[in-house]
Amino acid sequence: MAQMKEGNMPNAHLHELFIDELKDILGAERQLLKGLKKMSAAAGSEKLKEAFNTHYQQTEGHIQRLKDVFSSLGLTARGKKCKAMEGLLAEADEIIEDFQDSPEVLDAALIAAAQKVEHYEIASYGCVVTYAKLMDHSEAKELLGQTLAEEKETDVLLTEIAMNEANVGETV
Ligand SMILES: [Fe+2]
Numbered sequence: 001m002a003q004m005k006e007g008n009m010p011n012a013h014l015h016e017l018f019i020d021e022l023k024d025i026l027g028a029e030r031q032l033l034k035g036l037k038k039m040s041a042a043a044g045s046e047k048l049k050e051a052f053n054t055h056y057q058q059t060e061g062h063i064q065r066l067k068d069v070f071s072s073l074g075l076t077a078r079g080k081k082c083k084a085m086e087g088l089l090a091e092a093d094e095i096i097e098d099f100q101d102s103p104e105v106l107d108a109a110l111i112a113a114a115q116k117v118e119h120y121e122i123a124s125y126g127c128v129v130t131y132a133k134l135m136d137h138s139e140a141k142e143l144l145g146q147t148l149a150e151e152k153e154t155d156v157l158l159t160e161i162a163m164n165e166a167n168v169g170e171t172v
Pocket residue numbers: 029058059062121147151
């Protein structure tokens with residue numbers, strides 16, 4: 001049985017996994033900054049552009065929160081390349097290329113790509129919030145929970161934009 005690394009920390013067996021996931025998410029958020037810039041530039045609808053720009057700023061906040069989480073655990077913040085985010089953003093690039101000449105469908109395609117990213121983040125943050133809770137890392141749980149809420153809000157906002165304009169054909 002592995003020795004507990006931190007005194008009485010409950011569920012210490014999750015510690016390595018928790019830290020590894022945090023590194024992955026930090027890498028993912030950093031990669032996403034570039035992706036959001038591209039998606040914002042490609043978006044036709046002002047609302048969608050604005051949503052991507054707002055989420056860019058939120059993503060900078062998510063990176064800061066992750067740094068705070070690392071320091072709350074007495075660790076230096078370190079990210080690692082997230083292969084999933086790399087793949088999701090490669091698909092977003094592909095979509096931009098494939099639909100750049102069809103503005104009537106490009107926004108709907110961008111929303112689909114962005115929602116896949118958000119769902120990945122929601123899954124990732126959902127897991128680390130649970131681990132933090134199980135290990136009694138209350139500050140980390142609080143910070144990660146705030147980001148999780150913002151990822152969910154972004155997903156809802158994207159659905160709204162899709163339903164209200166991007167996926168709806170011109171009625172004129
Ligand atoms: Fe994020």
